[in-house]
Amino acid sequence: MSDQLFQAMRQSIIDGASDTATELAQEALASGVDPLEAVNQGFAAGITFAGDQFGCGQMFLPDLLASAEAMKAAINILEPEMLKRGSQRKALGKIVLGTARGDIHDIGKNLVATILSASGFQIFDLGTSVTPEQFVAKAKEVDADIVGISALLTTTMAGQRAVIEALDRNGLRPRVKAIIGGAAVTQKWAAEIGADGYSRNAIDALELAKNLMNKMMNKVMNKGTAQA
Amino acid sequence: MRPRIELLAPELIGRILCEAFELLMNPGVRVGSAPVVQLLRSAAVEVNDGVARVPEPLVRSCLASVPRDFYLYNRQGEKAVHYGGDDVHFDPGSCCVQMLDPDTLEARPSETRDLVRLVQVTEMLPQFAAQSTAVVCSDSNAPSAIGDLYRLFVVLQHSDKPVVTGSFSAAGLQGMIDLLAADSGSRDNLRKKPRAVFDVCPSPPLNWSEFGSHNLLDLARAGVPAQIVSMPLAGGTAPVTLAGSVTQHAAETLAGITLHQLAGPGSPVVWGGAPAIFDMRTGGAPMGAVETAMLNMACAEIGKHLGLPTHGYLVATDSKFVDAQAGAESARSAMLGALTGINMISGAGMLESLACHSVEKLVIDAESIASAYRLVRGVEMRGETLATAMFAQTGLSGEFLKLKETRALFRQEQHLPSPVIDRSARGTEPPSDVFTRARARVDELVSMYRKPSLSEHVLRKFQSIVDRETEREADKAGVASPIPGTEKF
Numbered sequence: 001m002s003d004q005l006f007q008a009m010r011q012s013i014i015d016g017a018s019d020t021a022t023e024l025a026q027e028a029l030a031s032g033v034d035p036l037e038a039v040n041q042g043f044a045a046g047i048t049f050a051g052d053q054f055g056c057g058q059m060f061l062p063d064l065l066a067s068a069e070a071m072k073a074a075i076n077i078l079e080p081e082m083l084k085r086g087s088q089r090k091a092l093g094k095i096v097l098g099t100a101r102g103d104i105h106d107i108g109k110n111l112v113a114t115i116l117s118a119s120g121f122q123i124f125d126l127g128t129s130v131t132p133e134q135f136v137a138k139a140k141e142v143d144a145d146i147v148g149i150s151a152l153l154t155t156t157m158a159g160q161r162a163v164i165e166a167l168d169r170n171g172l173r174p175r176v177k178a179i180i181g182g183a184a185v186t187q188k189w190a191a192e193i194g195a196d197g198y199s200r201n202a203i204d205a206l207e208l209a210k211n212l213m214n215k216m217m218n219k220v221m222n223k224g225t226a227q228a
Numbered sequence: 229m230r231p232r233i234e235l236l237a238p239e240l241i242g243r244i245l246c247e248a249f250e251l252l253m254n255p256g257v258r259v260g261s262a263p264v265v266q267l268l269r270s271a272a273v274e275v276n277d278g279v280a281r282v283p284e285p286l287v288r289s290c291l292a293s294v295p296r297d298f299y300l301y302n303r304q305g306e307k308a309v310h311y312g313g314d315d316v317h318f319d320p321g322s323c324c325v326q327m328l329d330p331d332t333l334e335a336r337p338s339e340t341r342d343l344v345r346l347v348q349v350t351e352m353l354p355q356f357a358a359q360s361t362a363v364v365c366s367d368s369n370a371p372s373a374i375g376d377l378y379r380l381f382v383v384l385q386h387s388d389k390p391v392v393t394g395s396f397s398a399a400g401l402q403g404m405i406d407l408l409a410a411d412s413g414s415r416d417n418l419r420k421k422p423r424a425v426f427d428v429c430p431s432p433p434l435n436w437s438e439f440g441s442h443n444l445l446d447l448a449r450a451g452v453p454a455q456i457v458s459m460p461l462a463g464g465t466a467p468v469t470l471a472g473s474v475t476q477h478a479a480e481t482l483a484g485i486t487l488h489q490l491a492g493p494g495s496p497v498v499w500g501g502a503p504a505i506f507d508m509r510t511g512g513a514p515m516g517a518v519e520t521a522m523l524n525m526a527c528a529e530i531g532k533h534l535g536l537p538t539h540g541y542l543v544a545t546d547s548k549f550v551d552a553q554a555g556a557e558s559a560r561s562a563m564l565g566a567l568t569g570i571n572m573i574s575g576a577g578m579l580e581s582l583a584c585h586s587v588e589k590l591v592i593d594a595e596s597i598a599s600a601y602r603l604v605r606g607v608e609m610r611g612e613t614l615a616t617a618m619f620a621q622t623g624l625s626g627e628f629l630k631l632k633e634t635r636a637l638f639r640q641e642q643h644l645p646s647p648v649i650d651r652s653a654r655g656t657e658p659p660s661d662v663f664t665r666a667r668a669r670v671d672e673l674v675s676m677y678r679k680p681s682l683s684e685h686v687l688r689k690f691q692s693i694v695d696r697e698t699e700r701e702a703d704k705a706g707v708a709s710p711i712p713g714t715e716k717f
Contacts, residue, residue, distance in 0.1 A: 016635065057647065062635035069630065107629065183653060200653045 002033060006042035009074070013046025014053075016066025018073040025077035035078035036087045043074045047118050051203045064202070065111065071118035091122040093145040093213045096138045098130030100159025105152035108181060108202070112148065115202040116209060132159075132166035139167065139176055145216065146209055151182040160185070161193040168194075177212045181205060230314060231606045233567040235526045236474075241533050244471065248478035251434065252282040257483045260438035263445065267490050280483075287482050290489035296535050298453060298496040300358065300390035301421040303411065303680065308390050309357045311425075311453070311498060311537035314569030316604065317357035318562070318597050319392045320350055320590055321544055321578035322427065323379075324363045328579060328586040330667055333549060335584045338363035340382060345674060346577065346587050347386040352673040355594040355601070358390040359383050360574060363585050371701035374694075377403045380424075381694050384411055385687075388680050392455070392574060394427035398442040401426070403697040405450050410689040411682075419451035425498065425572070427457045430480040432465035441487055448492030455498040455539050455572070456484040461513055462523065464506030470519060474526045477503050481531075498572070499531025500539030515544040515581050516557030524561075525568040537571050543593050544575035544582055550589045550663050554579060558589070559596035566600035588666040591673070595649050602643040610637055 005028060012020040021043065028038040050067035053059040059067075075089075082089060095116060099109050106128045117123045124142050126134055130149075139147050147167060149160045164178045177196040180189075190198035197212060199205040236244070256279040259265055265275045274281045297312020309317050327338040346362045361379035370378040376395045383391055384407060395401040404426075405415070412418040428444045430436050436444070447454040458480040460466030462473040481499055488497045503523035504513040514520060524540035531538040542561035547553040558576070565573040575582070576597065577590035611617065611633070618633055628634055645651070648662065648669050682690075 060638065060644070062629060062638055065629050066632075066635050107626075110627075111629070 002037075002041075005031075005033065006038070006045070009038060009042025010046040010049065013043050013067050013070050013074070014050055016050075016063055016070050018066075018070045021070040021074040022077055025074040029077070029081055034087070035081045035085070036089060038078060039075065039082075039089055043071055044120070047071045051115070051119075051206060055203050061111065065114060068114040068118040072114075075118075089120060092120040093209065094122045094124065094142050095146045095148055095209060096124045096126065096135060096142065096144045097148045098126035098135060098150070099128045100149055100151040100156045100163065101129055101131050102159060103151050103153060103156035104128045106150070108152070108183070109148075109150035111202040112150070112181065112205045115206050119206050121209060132163045135163045136166050136170050136172065139172055140170070144176055146177045146179055146212060148179045148181065148205070148209075151180070151185060153182075154184045157182070157184060157189065160189075160195070164193055164195060177216070179205070179208055179212070229606055230569075230604055231567060232314070232569060232604075233525065233564065234529060235522060236529050240471065241530060244475045244478055244530060245533075247475045248482060249284040249287065251475065251479040252284070252287065252483060254281070255279070255434065256281040257479070258435040259441060260436065261441055264436065264438075264441045264487060267445070267487065271490055282483055282486055287486050290486045290493075291482075291534060291536075293489050293493040294485060294536055295494065295496050297537060298422070300425060300453070301423055302390060303388040303423070305421055309572065311496070311571045313571075315571055316566045316569060316573065316601070317571060318543065318573045318576055319356055319358040319360045320346060320362050321541075321575045321582060321585065322360040322362060322392060322394065323376075323396075324578060324582065324585040325366070326580075326584040327363060328550070328584055328588070330586075330588055330663075335548070335580065337366035338585060339367040340365040341367075342585070342587075343379060343382050344386055345670075346585065346590065347383055348677040349587050349590055349670055349673050351387050351389060352677050353591070353594045355597040356389070356576070358392050358572070359387045361391065361393045362577070370694075370698060371705060373397050373701045373704075374400050374403060374697045376400050377407065377694065377697055380404050380407055381690055384408075384690065385682065386679055390422075391424040392427065392572065393424050394429075394457075395443055396439075398439045398446070399701075400697070401443050401446050403693055405446075405452055406693045407690060408452070410686060410693060415450065422451075422453050422496070425453040425455045427455045427500065428484070429457045429459060430484055432458070432460045432480065433476055434480055434483070436480075436483060436487065444484060444488050445491040448488045448495040448497070451492065451495050453496040453498065454488060455500040456481050456488075457500045457502050457539070457541075458484070458527075459502045459504070460523075461504055461506040462519070463508065464511070464513075466503075468506075470505075470523055470526060473503055473523055474530060477501055477523075477527045478530050481527075485536075496537070498539050499528070499534065499536040500572070501527045502541035502574075503527055504541075512546075512581050514546050515541065515575065515578070516546040516553070516561070518560070521561040521564045524570070525564055528565075528568050528570045532569065538569075539572040539574065540565055540568075540570045541575045541582075542570075542573050543597065544578040545589075546579075546581045548580050548584070550579070550586055550592065550666065554589060555592060555596070555662070558593050559599070562593065562596045562600040563603060566597075566604045569604075587670050588663060591646075591648055591666050591669045592662060595645050598643050598645065608640075610640070 054064045151157045179197040197208045199208045299307040300309035302308040326335040327342040350356045409415040409418045458477045460473040460476045466473040466476045504520040528538040542565040545554040545557040576593040
């Protein structure tokens with residue numbers, strides 16, 4: 001029974017069917033299925049599949065976004081019960097996002113926010129034209145793991161460097177990682193301004209964020225082992 | 229509204245046809261064989277010294293019996309190509325003698341393995357509604373007189389799609405019709421649901437040679453569609469003006485239709501063509517020239533004016549490489565042909581003024597063709613409102629990407645190209661050129677291709693027809709020369 005339900009959950013995310021995902025989440029609660037299991041074995045498998053399909057060109061942005069929205073709809077139903085049980089899904093990490101100062105183009109940043117959020121990251125979206133000081137303040141406030149700075153234009157790319165410099169000045173790096181993205185952004189530019197990572201699209205951004213979190217975890221564990 | 233281009237004003241169309249009818253009487257049409265002369269004389273046409281003077285009323289009555297449209301069918305017996313109206317289809321160029329080697333970038337004689345690879349890729353691409361007998365197989369030991377039969381034999385074993393083909397000899401045609409009839413079950417089935425159309429060419433100017441006219445009559449009697457491919461070269465074998473060459477094309481095609489309908493009234497026939505300008509530097513036929521495209525468009529317009537199914541030769545280039553010139557010339561003529569509403573457009577994949585084929589170019593041309601198809605679908609009205617209903621949901625947030633309408637409609641609104649077309653952001657991987665991407669695409673398509681499963685009975689029939697024709701030709705030549713099947717490919 002559960003296997004069938006998990007399969008239907010996975011499919012609802014792949015189909016980008018928010019209504020179905022909502023109904024299946026409600027059905028899971030009504031029939032006593034562990035909400036965390038519903039996420040991990042059902043819905044999350046769908047978003048992973050959708051991401052892979054997008055990565056190989058079989059799904060497109062509107063499909064991916066619909067999958068992410070369906071994921072959010074399911075989580076919204078399941079979250080109160082997870083909180084009640086004290087079994088809420090552990091966030092993969094905390095990420096502060098925004099577009100660089102002077103840049104009001106946020107379609108890419110919004111997509112990254114949606115995909116990362118649907119995949120289990122906790123997102124603090126500062127919106128558009130964000131100053132370096134605002135990035136720093138938010139990163140401190142929420143104890144962020146990663147700061148992501150988006151810039152569409154070559155003229156606003158300099159703003160990405162300004163945020164990284166501000167994070168450095170405030171002593172947040174290397175603990176807080178800085179990642180960048182945007183149409184004109186390249187790996188070369190990322191290296192030049194000392195960013196910790198760069199991605200070409202929202203799915204690559206998810207991989208990048210996961211890799212950075214793994215590296216951070218390994219570092220902490222290695223440090224712990226060395227001290228022991 | 230379907231977007232379209234018309235090059236000829238109504239009065240010019242009238243003038244072209246008027247002069248074409250004049251040409252059929254003076255200087256008349258050269259006809260090369262006794263049966264054709266006999267057929268024309270039986271229709272009261274005056275034939276002196278091999279030149280027929282064909283009167284307009286006879287031509288008009290023959291035009292009246294031509295079917296306004298017909299279908300080609302796939303192996304499953306489904307309608308796959310509609311010759312008629314403004315429907316547009318594409319097939320790869322035909323009967324090329326060289327292949328571009330993707331490793332050395334040199335042209336080498338084409339072989340059976342090249343034909344098989346071209347057929348496999350064509351089979352996988354929805355942009356091509358039909359196959360063609362694309363390249364000569366220089367490795368085959370089939371007598372040259374039945375080279376066209378051998379090519380069709382190879383294509384039929386590897387494809388379910390309809391075929392645009394042709395015969396270079398009067399003798400070869402019957403074997404090819406037998407091959408198609410074996411696949412269809414009988415000659416009667418083939419007549420009811422034709423799988424192939426045969427190109428038949430007059431020789432410019434105004435000459436229906438013995439083998440061309442024989443094939444035309446045989447096809448008409450068999451009820452297998454014929455495609456008259458008149459090839460005036462403006463300034464070389466035809467008047468230098470575009471209008472003059474279109475007039476000659478019309479006269480040659482009208483003469484062909486008259487012969488065809490006298491032999492088999494009501495048999496399907498296509499107002500086809502491969503007209504080109506004559507290059508005044510090289511003496512060649514520049515297939516990528518815009519004037520060549522204009523000739524094809526104008527010739528097709530005359531055919532459409534007469535209410536006939538149409539064909540043209542476009543999507544080819546004069547470049548020797550799969551380069552920017554090849555892309556520009558081929559994409560341009562694909563668009564122009566589609567906007568004209570030509571029913572069958574042959575030529576994709578071809579380089580070097582039709583002297584060389586390239587399977588890599590074929591997959592790039594498929595993208596141009598897909599864009600051309602998108603273009604002729606035009607700007608369509610979808611839903612109750614154009615924008616206001618969507619704005620009612622988004623307000624000024626700009627979040628159109630999340631709308632269900634976006635997801636429901638983007639595949640209809642946009643052509644989503646294959647990875648042959650590079651739209652990626654500059655990223656961590658080194659950028660590639662289109663030829664590199666096309667090579668990868670060819671490999672991908674070939675790996676996904678599955679050979680049709682033909683019954684043992686049909687395969688045995690195929691082989692026996694090929695063996696029979698081979699022996700007949702070998703007897704004529706006094707040598708024994710059996711040709712193998714294509715199992716190894």
